[in-house]
Amino acid sequence: MQILPIAxxxxxxxxxxxAANLAIALGQAGKRTVLVDLDLxxxxxxxxxxxxxxxxxxxxxxxxxxxxxxxxxLDTEYPNLRFVPGDAEIPGLANLGAGQKxxxxxxxxxxxxxxxxxxxGAGTNYNIVDFFLMGSHGIIIxxxxxxxxxxxxxxxxxxxxxxxxxAFPPKSPAANYLNDLRKDSSTLSRLSVPGLLAEVGxxxxxxxEAYRAKAGRFVPRIILNMLEDPQDADKLGRLxxxxxxxxxxxxxxxGIIYRDDLQDKALASRIPLIRYKPGSVLAQAIxxxxxxxxxxxxxxxxxxxxxxxxDSFAEAEAEAETDFNTKLEYVSELLHSGTLTTGDLIxxxxxxxxxxxxxxxxxxxxxxxxxxxxxxxxxx
Ligand SMILES: Nc1ncnc2c1ncn2[C@@H]1O[C@H](COP(=O)(O)OP(=O)(O)O)[C@@H](O)[C@H]1O
Ligand SMILES: [Mg+2]
Numbered sequence: 001m002q003i004l005p006i007a008x009x010x011x012x013x014x015x016x017x018x019a020a021n022l023a024i025a026l027g028q029a030g031k032r033t034v035l036v037d038l039d040l041x042x043x044x045x046x047x048x049x050x051x052x053x054x055x056x057x058x059x060x061x062x063x064x065x066x067x068x069x070x071x072x073x074l075d076t077e078y079p080n081l082r083f084v085p086g087d088a089e090i091p092g093l094a095n096l097g098a099g100q101k102x103x104x105x106x107x108x109x110x111x112x113x114x115x116x117x118x119x120x121g122a123g124t125n126y127n128i129v130d131f132f133l134m135g136s137h138g139i140i141i142x143x144x145x146x147x148x149x150x151x152x153x154x155x156x157x158x159x160x161x162x163x164x165x166x167a168f169p170p171k172s173p174a175a176n177y178l179n180d181l182r183k184d185s186s187t188l189s190r191l192s193v194p195g196l197l198a199e200v201g202x203x204x205x206x207x208x209e210a211y212r213a214k215a216g217r218f219v220p221r222i223i224l225n226m227l228e229d230p231q232d233a234d235k236l237g238r239l240x241x242x243x244x245x246x247x248x249x250x251x252x253x254x255g256i257i258y259r260d261d262l263q264d265k266a267l268a269s270r271i272p273l274i275r276y277k278p279g280s281v282l283a284q285a286i287x288x289x290x291x292x293x294x295x296x297x298x299x300x301x302x303x304x305x306x307x308x309x310x311d312s313f314a315e316a317e318a319e320a321e322t323d324f325n326t327k328l329e330y331v332s333e334l335l336h337s338g339t340l341t342t343g344d345l346i347x348x349x350x351x352x353x354x355x356x357x358x359x360x361x362x363x364x365x366x367x368x369x370x371x372x373x374x375x376x377x378x379x380x
Contacts, residue, residue: 002297003108003135004117009151011122013141014225015039017263018286019119020048021274025290027080028274029361031114034073036084038104038131039121040096043086049076050270051083059087061107062100069107078275082113096127105134114297124158132159133166136217137296139254141225142239144232149239156220160193160247163218167211174200174207192246219309221254223289224316228259233320240313253312254292256320257285258327279350281323287357288319291364298368326353 006019016039023035037045037057046054054074061072076083096104108116118135120128132138138159142152161178168175177200181187201208224236233256243249260282266273274283329349 001111001113002115002137002293004115004293005120005132005135005138006118006141007120007128007132007138007155008122008141008148009124009153009155010142010148013122013143013148014257015122015141016045016048016119017273018139018141018223018225018257018289019117020045021272021283021286022290022293023081023115023117024049024078024272024274025286026115026117026293027078029290029294030080031294032080032112033115033117034082034084034111034113035117036108036119037086038118040086042121045119046083046085047267047270048272049078049083050272051076051085054083054085057085057087058104059085062096062103073111101127101130105130108134115293124155126158126162129155129158129162133162133218137219137221137252139221139223140251141223142236143226144224144228144235149235152222153239153242156243156249156251157247159218159220160215160249163214164211167214168200168204168207169210172204172207174204174211177203193248194246197248215248218249220249220251222251223254223257225257226259227256227320227323230317230320230324232256233317236313236316240309250309252309253316255285255289256316256323257282257289258323279353281326284326284353284357285319285323291357291360295364295368298371 004022006015006022008015019035023033026033035045035049037043039045040058043057046052056074057072061067061069072084074083074085108118118131120131132155140152140155142148164178165175168178178196181191181196197208197211200211222236222239224233227233236253240251243251258281260273260280262277262280263273263282266276269276273280274286277283278287329346
């Protein structure tokens with residue numbers, strides 16, 4: 001089972017939209033998926049799924065002593081997808097007690113599924129960060145605006161410090177050192193993680209190794225949402241170099257998603273975009289991300305999808321270019337609507353796109369079968 005927490009520093013960047021549609025896409029691909037609304041206090045994920053007021057969910061589970069978690073998990077009308085609603089009535093995740101959080105984390109970790117998608121609230125509260133750290137490849141969403149990017153960086157910085165806090169045993173020299181630094185926030189903000197770790201390595205090698213073991217597996221993945229044009233794809237360069245230089249972290253690019261005006265219509269008609277218009281640029285971008293996640297599922301213990309994170313960034317730039325051209329095709333579709341020959345042409349292109357994506361899925365399936373066979377000693 002793989003946990004996919006979806007977070008952001010800033011609100012309104014598309015977490016819930018992506019969580020809902022991605023979960024539907026994973027279910028459509030045959031993966032048993034559970035979607036959990038953990039934006040407690042601001043729960044709206046049921047709306048993204050087209051549900052009015054689902055009832056049940058996390059709120060009653062935390063409130064009622066005798067309610068089983070299984071009873072908070074609802075079936076949906078989508079294949080292989082179950083849903084755990086949040087609760088607008090209960091106070092936000094920021095107010096969640098340590099015991100309640102532990103109860104939730106334990107139950108979520110035991111869910112029977114292949115993918116568990118967690119829609120988190122915005123911000124860097126440590127409860128949110130702890131849910132993010134439930135997966136070693138948490139997904140962070142940002143838009144190309146400077147505030148959203150800075151907030152994404154601050155979120156990752158908080159995650160790295162939380163990881164340190166969890167790795168250093170209480171009262172160890174490393175934990176004391178970190179606590180002393182915390183008291184003086186001006187030193188903490190000036191200090192880079194590599195500098196801090198060098199010091200920890202000297203005073204407390206054991207804690208240092210404990211952190212290394214945890215951090216080595218922590219490769220967050222970024223989705224850049226609401227692009228307007230291909231140049232926006234470059235906007236993550238600074239975030240990436242800051243993560244490497246100051247946080248000793250090398251995030252991976254999971255892909256780009258353009259702003260798509262169809263989303264407003266889909267939301268108004270209470271149909272998730274991926275069902276409303278599966279051929280739209282937005283839906284196709286979600287399918288592409290789902291495909292990557294499915295491929296990565298098989299490679300979890302081996303190398304990542306790409307030989308280096310560089311390749312993931314290069315691919316995201318290529319995606320930005322391709323999707324932009326697809327968007328232009330839609331413009332031409334609008335311009336020429338009514339012309340039969342143009343319509344035929346566009347229909348052909350669309351069908352070809354669907355064929356290509358089906359072929360890619362088949363290809364991936366064969367690849368994973370081959371990998372499995374090879375791991376059992378088969379030599380091609
Ligand atoms: N790529 C996109 N194209 C068009 N609208 C989008 C896109 N991403 C998000 N939105 C819209 O932006 C608003 C905020 O998205 P939401 O998923 O609720 O953000 P968050 O959960 O991060 O607060 C919603 O109305 C959503 O439909
Ligand atoms: Mg949300």
